[in-house]
Amino acid sequence: MNKEMTLRNRFILTSYLSIVFPVILICVVSYVLLSGNSRKFAVQASNEVVQQKSGDINTKLQGLEVTLRDVIYSPELQKILSAWDPETRDKPYPRESVDHTISLASNSLYMMHNIVIFSLDGEMIGSMFEFDPERKADSYPWYEAAAESNGETIWLKDTVEMIRDNYGLHMSISGVKKIRSVYDSDVSRIGRDLGYAYFTMNLDSLLNFNQLEYVSQGRKVFVVAGDARILGGSDLRQRGSRFDAALLDKSRNNTYVTFDGQKYLLTFGPTDPSVDWYTVCLTERSYILKDAHTAIISCGGVAVVLLAVFCYISVRNAESLSRPIKRLQKEFEMVEEGNFDIEIKEKTGILEGG
Structure with a gap:
């Protein structure tokens, strides 16, 4: 048995x-095999998200440049700054004319909090909204960098802050651009320095994140400044906080990392050549392996x-x-x-x- x-x-x-x-x-x-393929497809999709978001921001930054040029290269403002003589002031104070020039700028103004025009000697001669008229340009931290620039837009990283206004609570950043002569009867005077345009803008309007779009895809998308501060993103709670700068190393791109206590696939790339920003995409590991x-x-x-x-x-x-x-x-x-x-x-x- x-x-x-x-x-x-x-x-x-x-x-x-x-x-x-x-x-x-x-x-x-x-x-x-399925995990490897899922990760491969997730990397591809994340790179597309980064490229698309960076492209959208790039388009808006170009629109911002158009706005600034509409203001600083307008014939009216060029004429005022070319004739500006702080010693004699034989002409009426041109504040209203400058304000009018700013108001005629392109439709990118909805992203702006303010645009302020300074003459070359530092006098504030016009603005979109109220601004300290007594303070000279050379008293601001940005003056030296702007004076030495070649006319490119300089983003002031130290001005990133969370503010509350009529639009609610949002992030803002400031920048400055040198104004140069493009209209002059004397050709030899074209290209000379005329003044400075200082501006403050609404970062939330510029970055324009749709929270629901990325949440449904198991993703978090941020724009991170070069100093690792989060300028904006799909998770509003993270605005203004610090991203782990070590994660922005090239060797960490398209790898799994821990963020906010969870595992994510990290994908990032430069947002725009003109700014020191990165577009970061974090995709939940559980979503990838689902x-x-x-x-x-x-x-x-x-x-x-x-x-x-x-x-x-x-x-x-x-x-x-x-x-x-x-x-x-x-x-x-x-x-x-x-x-x-x-x-x-x-x-x-x-x-x-x-």
């Missing part, structure tokens, strides 16, 4: 293991069903194998007891090998 049971159990165990190991191997290999987990669970369910069916078939086969052995064992026992009137009718094939 023990031999019969041992043979039966060995047959079932061998049959079971012959299917279990391949199924486990298939599940493991499938998980590795499809892989679903596929593995499905495969596992199918495998369990197959194993149950195969186990049932193995038991039936083991029973059919052990039944003649059990009958043969009983007949041998009868022979041992002296009963030789036995005829083995069932051909099992077990003894044929001998």
